[in-house]
Amino acid sequence: MTQLSEADVAARWNDNADQWAHDVRQGYDTYRDLFTLPAFLAFLPSISGLDVIDFGCGEASNTRRFAAMGARMTGIDLSEQMIRHARAIEEQQPLGIHYAIKSYSQNTGFEDASFDAVVSTMALMDGPDFPAAMREAFRLLRPGGFIAFSILHPLFHYSRVAMAEGGRREGDGAGGVALFRSNRFRREMALWRPTERR
Template identity: 35%
Template sequence: MNPIDHNVAPEEIDKFSALAHRWWDENGEFRPLHQLNPHRLQWIRDHVDLHGKSVVDIGCGGGILSESMARAGARVTGIDLADASLQVARLHALDAQLEIDYRLVSAERYAEEAPAQFDVVTCMEMLEHVPDPASIVQASATLVRPGGWVFLSTLNRNAKSYLFAILGAEYIMKLLPKGTHDFAKFLQPSELAAMGRRYGLEVADIAGLEYQPLSQKFRITQDPSVNYLMALRRPAQ
């Protein structure tokens, strides 16, 4: 393996490849992503007008976020290392008559190929699935243009997130398959912010994503104690 492609967890690629055919089943394993996607899209749009913007979606999977950004007028490139997921994404975009450039490439390699080429970089629900999340943050900082935005989301690491995101979501409510998350890979907001600063990004905003069991819906909150979103900017030069 080329050193630039070091940041790969084969078991994670296999996990998502095995579920690739379920990406667009809104009642299947990816139901939580479909439920939260309108909220994360709106949060992005609250910070930047996506119309006409060039966007790269890191860890795009089957294209749930990529498609919603394309519908908002963005020129979207989706990258992932699970080829089966990308095949599903391409077929679904074709059926939806959306032009999205899906590529089988790592964030680190693509950052070498296309530095400072994007107005917006997104990486949602992926950092907790890679061995080296700082490497993804560095690639994001490289891909974004000066003055551009980087939007990240992941899970906080504390007792509450273990209770809600693992015990609650995977074992009690069965929202996610058991073993979806590894608590040791969760990142506290302070840790993620420090990674961003290390690579020249400034934190602009942090918000929480809260699941409400009674309504079975998500909402944006000011509490980042479990799921959270972080908006960062590369200073204009």
């Protein structure tokens, strides 16, 4: 897998920002609407009255949902164009959200212990330095705070790595499930593939 720099990631999201914002706001991101966001909200503790930062806020649809739940929100993203969309909707329908063009993998410029929670929905896998993002999240958290994030399932990358490093696939995928085993990771992961379209 090719590792992208932050500048590359920002450039790609800048190029895609207008279409992305349009599609999300027109309800075309059904996977987010029906699966990832409901699952995230189901495990998210109450954020009402908390100072929360959203790492990789994009065009801000999820950030706005969190604000509507009573959180005092700050959203950061690498993409200037995504932040432009976020600020535009904030001007039209204010929720008191602050947005900044920042990388979650570097010092964001906020004071230590500035937030009660760090959230990120389906964004951290797009950054080039996950450990640095976790260090910055930890730096920003107040004592007793929490980090909640969702990412693509590691299996999307894991299966290729497992096979390349002596792993093996077990099962024929009947019912859409295959199991990958790897000696390197000493764990098992299930892969679900739909066997038919509905």
